Amino acid sequence: MNIQTLKEASDCLLNLAKPETQAIEHILLQDAFERILAEDITAKIPVPSFAxxxxxxxxxxxxxxxxxxxxxxxxxxxxxxxxxxxxxxxxxxxxxxxxxxxxxxxxxxxxxxxxxxxxxxxxxxxxxxxxxxxxxxxPPGEDVAAETLLVPKGKILTASDLALIAGQGIAEIGVYKKLSIGLISTGSELLNTGSPLEYGKIYNTNPYLLGGYIQKHHMTANYLNTVSDDLDSLCRAVLDALKTNDVVITTGGVSAGDFDYMPEVIRRIGGDLLFHRLKFKPGGAMLGAFKDGKVILGLSGNPGAAATGLLCVGFPFMRKLSGRSDITFSQTTAYLGVDFKKSSPVTRILKGHSDFKNGMLYFTPLSNQHNGSVSSMSDCDLLAIIPAGSKPLAAGDKLEVYIL
CATH class of the missing domain: 2.170.190.11 (Molybdopterin biosynthesis moea protein, domain 3.)
Structure with a gap:
């Protein structure tokens, strides 16, 4: 195991993604909005079919x-x-x-x-x-010529896609079955919502933050157990989740503390540890593992760091596995809106929001970048990638950004 960078980890998981193994279901066209198309749709008739x-x-x-x-x-x-x-x-x-x-x-x-x-x-x-x-x-075919590729396999179906398909008289199409993502939260300090707050405890927010992103990406989020820091309990929870989910995501227990058990859990259940503790921040305290043909992602217990790890490492793999043709987020260049005064010894991922000035895209970092803050993801629509070894940046510097 010699995987250390964000890209190496992402590529490792992408190599394991086999969308051809995903189940295909045939559904009514009216139910297919924002599903992932599992077949090319080609026009059999011109539209209109007459002058x-x-x-x-x-x-x-x-x-x-x-x-x-x-x-x-x-x-x-x-x-x-x-x-x-x-x-x-x-x-x-x-x-x-x-x-x-x-x-x-x-x-x-x-x-x-x-x-x-x-x-x-x-x-x-x-x-x-x-x-x-x-x-x-x-004339016939002014809108659509016969034999035109209307919608390619792997596309998220939009309203206009459905209208084009309907124009061919097609009532039912094949789509990929939605990926089932099992979410397990680990940590004896966690309380479920609805419970009385106890001193020294915190409410578990990770399933809602990560689950929201998962659902936004057209997958099903299964909120599973909140498990205390106990090896046997963690092993049982992960094995149970693997039986009914396509991917299992855990939060917590991946750093280097006395109760960070997830690497040992992977060993005990007979999984292959692919990588652990990557060189980027926040979110580098994560692991990837493989067991019974399925991937286990162990993310940081800190919400902001967990979300970053999921978005940057987990989602390209999960999007490919779900059958999507666009497996990565759109990337572009933006100008930094304000000074960023920290150096970046390792790759740094900044959360921010977009602004447009004089027709140019600007990236404004969110004021709260802390690993453990849920609010660090609030209103975040861009992630900026600052390369390892970068010095402090000045307003106006160019950054590569992911569009969420």
Whole structure:
């Protein structure tokens, strides 16, 4: 085990992610919003599948209007009225026109639509005083051509994706079953919400912070036990969680204290320890392990550090395992909004929020960066990566940031 950096740990887990092993379920299209598509969706039919009118007006032949002028108007006989959804009865021949509604099929022989407000008309005729030079016909396939890849496998389905699929008449699609993430909190100091507060104890917030991020990323968070610092209890809890979850995440017990038992838990249950205590902060006090084909992530018990470890190391793996094609957060460059006066001997991850000034993205660090603070994640929509060995930074310096 010689994994020390954030990238090495992330790459190690990514190599273990096998999305092809994830179950696929077929669900109704109406239930598929923000699910992960498990198959390419290709257009089998063009949209629209027929030439249709762009306006309410008259379908006609442009050649019949070529000589039209105010002095010499042209009058055409109206053969029928074509509402949207109906089929034309008659072709358009010389001297003929059809009253047509928006979206209705264009009759054979017609090569243009004239808006009704640009004509004079009766029930049986339409008169024009200028040549028709614009077709105003929506051709087949204008929106979607046949054989077009509509939505690729691995995409989070949006409202527009569902509409494109619906336009093909598809009522049911295959999506990846949501990953089940088991959350175990460790620590004899922890109390569950709803319990009376005891001196020296704290309420357990990690399941709600981490669980919220997990659900936001289209996975299921299972809030499991809060386990005291007892080796046998911890071993049982992890083994039980592995039976019913795709990934198990623990918080606490991964540092170097007398009651930091998680490395020993991995050894006792027969797991393979992949890495432990990485060189980044906050969140480097974490471990990764593998047991029975599943990953166990041991995160810091401090909420801010646990969230950072989950986002930067855990989520690329979990997103890949869940079938997503976009396995990493979007990255960009931002300008530091204020001075940051600390050096960074190891890679430092700063939590912050985005600001836009003069069209440029600025990163403003949150005032509370403490490992143990839940509030350190409040309003955090950017993470800035400060490379190891960096000196204090000045406002205006460029940073690489992850967009959460």
């Amino acid at each position: 249709k009118s762009a306006y309410d007006g008259y379908a006609l032949r442009q050649a019949d209007t070529a000589a039209a002028s105010p002095e010499h108007p042209v009058t055409l006989d109206v053969t029928e009225v074509i509402p949207a959804g109906s089929v034309p009865t008659y072709p358009i021949t010389e001297g003929k026109a059809a009253r047509i509604m928006t979206g209705a099929p264009v009759p054979e022989g017609a090569d243009a639509i004239i808006m009704h407000e640009r004509t004079s008309f009766t029930e049986n005729t339409v008169t024009l005083t200028a040549p028709v030079t614009s077709a105003n016909i929506i």
